Amino acid sequence: IYWYDEEREGYAERFNTETCPDVCIPIMESIEKMLPGDQLYVGSEAWNHHAGVGVQFNNTEKVDKAISKRYGQPKDLSDYLKTAQVLGYESWRAMYEAHNRNFPKATGIIGWMHNSPWPSLIWQLYDYYLNPTGAFFGTKKACEPLHIQYSYDDHSIWIINNELKSYPDSKVFIKIYNSDLTEKLSKDLTVNIKKEKRERIFTLPAINNLSVVYFLKLSIEKNQIVKSTQLYWLTTNKDIFTGEHFWYYSPLKTHADMSLIRKMPGAHVDVVSNVQRINNTYYATVKITNSGDYLAFFIWIKLYNKSTKKIIAPVFWSDNCVSLFPGESIQIKGVIPADFTDGDIIVKTEGWNC
Template identity: 35%
Template sequence: TATSLEDYERKAQAVAYDGERAMFESYGRNKYVSTGVIQWMLNNAWPSLIWHLYDYYLVPGGGYFGAKKAMEPLHVQYGYDDQSVAVVNDTYQERKGMKVRARIYSLDAKLLADKEESIDVPADGAVKAFDLPKPDRLTMTFFVKLDLRDARGKSVSDNFYWLSAKPDTLDWAHKQDTVYTPQAEFGDLTGLASLPQVKLQASALVEKKPETSKGKAHVRVKNASSSVAFQIRLRLANRKDDMDVVPVFWDDNYFSLLPGEERILSASYESGDLHGAHPVIQVSGFNIAAGEVPQQQGTAH
């Protein structure tokens, strides 16, 4: 249950990310057996927090980045139906010796299980790697981090899930055609509300190419805390009026970092959309201390 508008918004983005990702991942693992998937909808015709990939104001939301994650050309994913880990290859090249790793963390970021296997994935295929381990001392709400590396050890995909030890149970006896099946029992993700606030270490470089109208921002984010930094959101805004710079194209967003992890992300945009003002980069998230990211200006040559 949301306790405020701000709380409702952060939970809505997490739900949208999870729902869009699950929809496309389900089709990817079952492609050519499943008949297909229709995504509704691309964007909202009015301000809203549901369904869209980007909103009425052209701001990409959690759903956009959940869909983007699920549709990586070479992708590692979790199966909600059978608790398995699988790799989906949407390229037309066979991938041999892929290394799949799954780590399970408690709500307080303690490592509970770590499993790794090597598999071969056919071109345009999907392969189950293994079942997710079932460790002792599992908290009701827990996290799963998946990693996929190629035969040379290069990272090609990663994924992060927030799961419940109590499963969702559908009430199949009261299914209504193919439209709606009510739930008999809900999973328990209430532990997310108790995540400690995390203050991230962050810095940014904003570059402008003199010969073009394109701007680019690079942001380094590190979680130096002992807790999970959940659903981190980076925002590019106009310093004059604090309005989002749109359209904006981030490598990734609404991402999570385990203790000690760091990432460098980039965003591209049209400099003209700033109308002469300087951009400001802000960081926030589900349990993230919101603030402005210190930055330096740069010129690309």
């Protein structure tokens, strides 16, 4: 909500040359390279050494608090890092989406920052080892040329089209589900999407008997081809600011409560993958199908070298950190320069609950 709140000093207006939510914690594979074994925990001396400079940034306590207050206390480092990716995804996506919507009042934004020049815990979409964070994929999603999005302040649904192409008679699907996947809203629209335009197309009505955590799914289809799709995990408990302002953050009095996400039922996905090398490039195709009865949440695809067991980076994915409802499938493509690996490649998926 911060990016939509006009009372916040850094909300989406004008041209912001340096800002970010600062939720850019690397994945476990990078953390294990960064820290010695006896320092492999949040808040260790080595951990804080890889944070920022100055009392404002020399630890991750503000991120730690946001994780535990919003999503519940992680049980271990692996759980902490997994939760940090989810928080980073939604935080960075919201930042860019707010600027999408508020143009031309908001003329531009430079997220701080793209990548780190050394092994770091902050300020990066992908880390020193070229592994992306959840923030990277949230940013990638928000900045797609044709995009459907939700506004956290007034519950409006917008289509942002930055393409030099119109999409007449496009189908838009808006659905809300309770945490048990009971459908609470279903709205189908036909929209003439104009080139280089942004448009409010719908505002969500008040809905009775929502679960504390619920899901909003948005999608655009043209000729039965999905052009943009989004999943938002939302809560009936909202963020409430204290009213204090600091140049580097705005403290919260009450955090939105997403902790029920930790109690998600298990889901099952089927994964079919193919990796082939053509000249100096590997091409991966991964099809994921939710064959279970519950939402498969925040599925992350990773590639590993079969011989060394080490993660391969960089991989240029068409999408990642995806969520699938029962029966849904998605096909994702990845491109890997051959210079960054040799030998056979193993495809693995890691989901929040699958």
